[in-house]
Amino acid sequence: MTGGLEWPTRDLLAGRASTTPDATGLVDADGDRSWTYRAFDRRVDAVAARFESLVSGPDDRLGILMDTRVAFAEVYFAAMRLGVTIVPLNVRETAAELAPKVRRTAIDALVCEAATEELALEIGDCPIVSVDAPDRDGVDPLEPIDGASVTPVALERDDTHLLMFTSGTSGDPKAVRLTVGNLVASATASAFRLGVLPADRWLCCLPMYHMGGLAPIVRSTLYGTTAVIQRVFDPHDTARVVDEYDITGVSLVPTMCKRLLEAGWEPPDSLRFVLLGGAPASGELLERCRERGVPAHPTYGMTETASQIATATPAETAAHEGTVGKPLSGTDVTVVDEDGTVLGPDEQGELVVSGPTVTPGYLDAAETAAAFGDHGLHTGDVGYRDADGRLWVLNRRSDRIVTGGENVDPGEVVAALRSHPDVEDAAVVGLSDPEWGERVAALVVPEAGAAASLEPASLLAHCDERLAGFKRPKTIGVADSLPRTASGTVDREEVRERLLTDGTDLSG
Numbered sequence: 116m117t118g119g120l121e122w123p124t125r126d127l128l129a130g131r132a133s134t135t136p137d138a139t140g141l142v143d144a145d146g147d148r149s150w151t152y153r154a155f156d157r158r159v160d161a162v163a164a165r166f167e168s169l170v171s172g173p174d175d176r177l178g179i180l181m182d183t184r185v186a187f188a189e190v191y192f193a194a195m196r197l198g199v200t201i202v203p204l205n206v207r208e209t210a211a212e213l214a215p216k217v218r219r220t221a222i223d224a225l226v227c228e229a230a231t232e233e234l235a236l237e238i239g240d241c242p243i244v245s246v247d248a249p250d251r252d253g254v255d256p257l258e259p260i261d262g263a264s265v266t267p268v269a270l271e272r273d274d275t276h277l278l279m280f281t282s283g284t285s286g287d288p289k290a291v292r293l294t295v296g297n298l299v300a301s302a303t304a305s306a307f308r309l310g311v312l313p314a315d316r317w318l319c320c321l322p323m324y325h326m327g328g329l330a331p332i333v334r335s336t337l338y339g340t341t342a343v344i345q346r347v348f349d350p351h352d353t354a355r356v357v358d359e360y361d362i363t364g365v366s367l368v369p370t371m372c373k374r375l376l377e378a379g380w381e382p383p384d385s386l387r388f389v390l391l392g393g394a395p396a397s398g399e400l401l402e403r404c405r406e407r408g409v410p411a412h413p414t415y416g417m418t419e420t421a422s423q424i425a426t427a428t429p430a431e432t433a434a435h436e437g438t439v440g441k442p443l444s445g446t447d448v449t450v451v452d453e454d455g456t457v458l459g460p461d462e463q464g465e466l467v468v469s470g471p472t473v474t475p476g477y478l479d480a481a482e483t484a485a486a487f488g489d490h491g492l493h494t495g496d497v498g499y500r501d502a503d504g505r506l507w508v509l510n511r512r513s514d515r516i517v518t519g520g521e522n523v524d525p526g527e528v529v530a531a532l533r534s535h536p537d538v539e540d541a542a543v544v545g546l547s548d549p550e551w552g553e554r555v556a557a558l559v560v561p562e563a564g565a566a567a568s569l570e571p572a573s574l575l576a577h578c579d580e581r582l583a584g585f586k587r588p589k590t591i592g593v594a595d596s597l598p599r600t601a602s603g604t605v606d607r608e609e610v611r612e613r614l615l616t617d618g619t620d621l622s623g
């Protein structure tokens with residue numbers, strides 16, 4: 116820190132760098148470079164100095180449109196140093212999906228990289244900085260500048276530090292507010308479950324614009340251990356990185372873990388945990404992990420709780436099939452029925468979460484009011500706890516589809532399909548898929564007279580202009596009308612049945 120440092124501060128990196136400056140903070144597995152916490156801190160100062168004239172303080176918002184890389188971590192901590200609210204954006208989404216998010220969050224500046232610059236220019240009605248483009252004087256924006264000084268802004272513990280989007284189920288993504296207090300509470304409780312050793316090295320190969328990819332960076336900085344960053348997951352390459360970089364822990368979604376096993380992965384003894392989240396891990400996958408010596412820790416979490424709610428150890432998953440373990444310390448999970456009555460052991464109901472990791476609310480006050488009740492945040496997930504407090508999650512957020520660890524709001528896909536001139540109506544559900552957990556599937560009702568001319572290729576091209584690739588239907592069926600229940604809502608079970616029997620597979 117070249118500027119004065121005021122205490123207390125929520126600048127987690129400054130605290131770390133002043134405590135163990137010589138410990139290795141970051142490793143770039145792609146470029147085979149590493150940075151001590153001192154060097155990491157200086158680079159973050161350089162980034163903060165570049166952005167200071169654009170954004171500073173709690174009223175300003177900085178969008179980040181970058182994929183997983185060391186520079187993401189540097190921009191993130193620079194934004195924390197400037198006390199601004201960070202808005203990570205999904206680089207896989209289209210301009211049509213991102214533009215409303217940028218508008219709703221009123222971003223004051225947007226950071227992008229070479230690969231996202233074009234997209235940034237389409238969506239950002241504000242100053243845009245690419246971390247890959249030299250500035251006007253030809254200087255690499257991430258290189259420390261001698262004598263540069265930045266005035267850090269101390270965030271209050273309860274200030275909004277992060278606005279992260281999560282998919283709803285009816286077409287409107289929600290912006291979750293998170294505080295530095297939420298993230299610190301989560302990282303602390305995570306350490307109590309997984310343990311921390313001085314030689315720990317956490318491999319980060321999940322998207323950093325999602326909670327599952329960002330959380331390990333916050334954790335390792337708080338702990339003073341090392342984050343090893345790999346931009347693109349690839350079963351053979353990721354297995355090599357785990358070996359070569361002495362990785363002790365890695366966060367994965369189940370699809371990645373399955374691919375590693377299929378590629379013949381046998382992890383080194385030094386690997387202490389695989390944190391397996393974002394989607395349910397099947398019993399079959401966990402069984403194969405046990406056979407191969409993969410220390411799988413299935414975890415249940417959400418953006419709204421800054422990642423983990425409950426996490427199981429390998430011994431627990433072997434002895435109690437299907438459990439996600441006990442809630443982390445400090446987190447309470449209550450099971451309630453439809454009237455809000457608290458249920459007892461083994462009784463199924465909605466999971467309600469409270470504790471220091473839980474968001475203070477959404478950006479939209481009406482969404483916040485709808486989500487919180489007497490016992491905390493209503494997750495929309497159904498599950499139960501056993502007499503010892505272990506948690507089972509039976510189905511995930513009502514209609515939401517989870518494919519390869521990405522969440523898809525069926526409402527968004529329906530809206531995209533309905534905007535096609537030959538489509539009158541559509542219903543979208545998730546079908547079970549051996550590779551992705553679930554696949555997006557759509558039952559489409561053509562406009563009168565358009566049935567003969569409705570081409571799946573035209574529907575898919577229409578979706579590709581509006582939706583991220585992972586939201587594109589992989590199975591499509593055509594019907595004269597949507598099946599409905601007695602109360603008039605779409606009968607999702609019947610939609611599923613029809614797609615399973617009559618749907619055309621378009622995933623090839």
Ligand SMILES: O=C(O)CCC(=O)c1ccccc1C(=O)O
Pocket residue numbers: 321326327328330366367368390391392393394414415416417418421422423
């Ligand atoms: O499902 C979510 O939205 C949160 C998922 C998440 O945080 C996660 C996803 C994959 C691996 C690890 C984690 C984690 O809890 O840290």
